[in-house]
Amino acid sequence: MSTRLVVVHPDAAVLAEAAAARLLTRLLDVQSVRSPAHVVLTGGTVGIRTLAAAAASPLRSAVDWSGVHLWWGDERFLPAGDPDRNETQAREALLDDLVAAGALPEENIHRMPARGDAPSEAATPEEAAAAYADELAEHSEDGTTPHFDVLLLGMGPDGHVASLFPEHHALEAPGYTVGVHGSPKPPPERVSLTFAAIGQADEVWVVAAGSEKAEQAAAALADGPVTQVPAVRAVGRHRTLWLVDAAAASARG
Ligand SMILES: O=C(O)[C@H](O)[C@@H](O)[C@H](O)[C@H](O)COP(=O)(O)O
Numbered sequence: 715m716s717t718r719l720v721v722v723h724p725d726a727a728v729l730a731e732a733a734a735a736r737l738l739t740r741l742l743d744v745q746s747v748r749s750p751a752h753v754v755l756t757g758g759t760v761g762i763r764t765l766a767a768a769a770a771s772p773l774r775s776a777v778d779w780s781g782v783h784l785w786w787g788d789e790r791f792l793p794a795g796d797p798d799r800n801e802t803q804a805r806e807a808l809l810d811d812l813v814a815a816g817a818l819p820e821e822n823i824h825r826m827p828a829r830g831d832a833p834s835e836a837a838t839p840e841e842a843a844a845a846y847a848d849e850l851a852e853h854s855e856d857g858t859t860p861h862f863d864v865l866l867l868g869m870g871p872d873g874h875v876a877s878l879f880p881e882h883h884a885l886e887a888p889g890y891t892v893g894v895h896g897s898p899k900p901p902p903e904r905v906s907l908t909f910a911a912i913g914q915a916d917e918v919w920v921v922a923a924g925s926e927k928a929e930q931a932a933a934a935l936a937d938g939p940v941t942q943v944p945a946v947r948a949v950g951r952h953r954t955l956w957l958v959d960a961a962a963a964s965a966r967g
Pocket residue numbers: 756757758759760761788789790800867868869870871874875876877899
């Protein structure tokens with residue numbers, strides 16, 4: 715049975731700080747009982763602000779990053795180093811500092827392949843998705859995905875999470891990863907975890923800020939149809955947190 719908690723924060727800045735503090739203390743809790751911990755990162759402004767807040771937090775140094783593996787819920791299918799890649803923005807916000815400090819091993823960062831010809835890259839979103847599915851399985855105990863302790867998701871104004879958009883065939887994709895074309899949010903080509911992968915996580919945290927998210931946040935929390943509001947299926951095995959600001963919570967009854 716998964717529990718759900720909605721926490722409303724005064725504004726987006728406080729939301730990012732609170733989400734960062736939660737993430738760091740969650741990692742401390744997990745590391746007190748097991749290692750490694752696996753965290754799935756998200757793109758988007760709130761997701762990246764959360765990483766930047768973690769980078770600035772004194773709690774950051776309390777985490778044993780050598781025992782933390784970082785994954786992505788989705789990625790924009792662009793060349794390596796492109797400033798619009800979620801990986802690029804996460805590295806700039808937090809990861810590069812941790813690696814440079816010798817705290818986080820580079821091999822603990824599990825990027826989704828970029829568009830390119832190199833062996834570590836991919837020619838199509840489908841090829842990238844297949845390679846990522848293999849990497850997830852390699853770090854799993856049962857050939858599926860690692861034991862995700864926390865899976866972060868931003869939510870778009872249309873209710874999408876990761877790169878799973880309303881009325882899109884990727885919503886029902888089999889397996890744990892999917893190549894996405896025709897994304898209504900640029901860029902059009904992406905790679906995403908599927909809901910099967912998202913549902914593997916002990917805890918799923920949806921982070922959303924801004925009045926433009928209010929209608930779909932309310933629809934998701936009212937258990938609307940997944941084809942119209944994909945965020946409704948952002949559910950963790952043990953707990954689902956909705957971490958929102960007052961503007962994103964403004965349409966709730
Ligand atoms: O690649 C992406 O764009 C993200 O993964 C996407 O799912 C994002 O999290 C939402 O669109 C929310 O983005 P904002 O927080 O910027 O509104």
